[in-house]
Amino acid sequence: MSRPEDILPPDLFYNDTESRKYTTSSRIQTIQSSMTHRALSLLSLTSPSLILDIGCGSGLSGEILSASASEGTPGGPHVWIGFDISSSMLGIALEKEVEGDLFLADAGQGVPFRAGTFDAAISISAIQWLCNAETSEESPAGRLSRFFNGLYASLRRGGRAVCQFYPKNDVQKKMISAAAIKAGFGAGLLEDDEGTKNAKTYLVLTVGGGDVRGDITSVVAGMEGVDVEDHRRGVPRKRGEERKGGKQWIMRKKEQMERKGKVVKTNSKYTGRKRRIAF
Structure with a gap:
């Protein structure tokens, strides 16, 4: 079975028909909700925060971010801003009158926000699309570099990001992780249900400073299957x-x-x- 990113670019794949089908599927809604709550638990937010939702789509994750703590959202309700490359997906989000601010943008061209804007960021099932380049002038490495450098700059010192994605293989997984580390993040990979068809990969990222000290050891301590790396910019050698x-x-x-x-x-x-x- 072909992966969506191998068929068409995301702005073409998620047309009006596919976007509505994606948004109304009870199965997808359940999976999206589960992964969003998992990402929020890894962010470990304790108070309402300003969150960037990368590849926000029709606002399925955003609706959870807007929910209060009594509805199971840690630290919520959160204020969020989302962007997506699909105008059809964003159109459905507008119809639903989600509470977040929405932007039409391509993550592969960077993150178009002022430095230090966000407390945290999440991305659900989106960044694997950056591993595809649609023109000869672009490359997966360049798209990933622009995205992670922009994301790093947009987060405040001590901020965190969690990106859930579906890597095609180990090479793609390492390429994405390496791009994040090169941008300056402390990075760790966590896999739920590893080795099964339901496996879900989470890239947990931190920006140096604050109480996290530039790595995510405290975030993923005690979790099985975690690969933690800390190759930040400017880390002095022993x-x-x-x-x-x-x-x-x-x-x-x-x-x-x-x-x-x-x-x-x-x-x-x-x-x-x-x-x-x-x-």
Whole structure:
């Protein structure tokens, strides 16, 4: 069975007919509700917050964000802003008169909001679409880079984001995670029902600062199947830690080449030093 993202771009796939079918399906509503509540639990919000809903569609997740804590929404009711690439999906959200503000935008072109705007962000079943490029001028890597860099900037220091997505394979899963880490996030992957056809993958992201200290260890501590990474921008190396291109790195590479029988230059006090620019 073909995946939707392999058939058409999202703005074409989710036309009026498909959007209404998606929104009115009781099965999809149940799954969407479950995944949204799961994402909210991973955000660990304790008070009403301003949340960005990426790929908000017809507002199924937004309706949960707007609900009060008494209706099972942690820290709610939340104020939310959503954007989606499908005008048909957004049209249904307007018909339903959802409480969030809505924008028509392509996540692969970035996140069009002022730096530090949001306390948190969620995305349900959307970011796998960024792994497809529809023109020769674009690439999945470029779309993911623009999205995660924009998302990182739009979140306040100490903010969190949870993106549920359906990776096609491990390569795609690693590509998405690597793009988030390169943008500066502390990142962790959590899989519910791993190994089954109902498996759901959550990418949990944090922005350094505040009480989370730039990683998500406290968020996912004790959860099975969690892969936690913390490769933030500007994280200082430990004393004596090898730096690519540095003296220790060069000397180790030379030793490897010598063991293979190759001829290498003799080490000197200038090994690993940067040359001054000559004019």
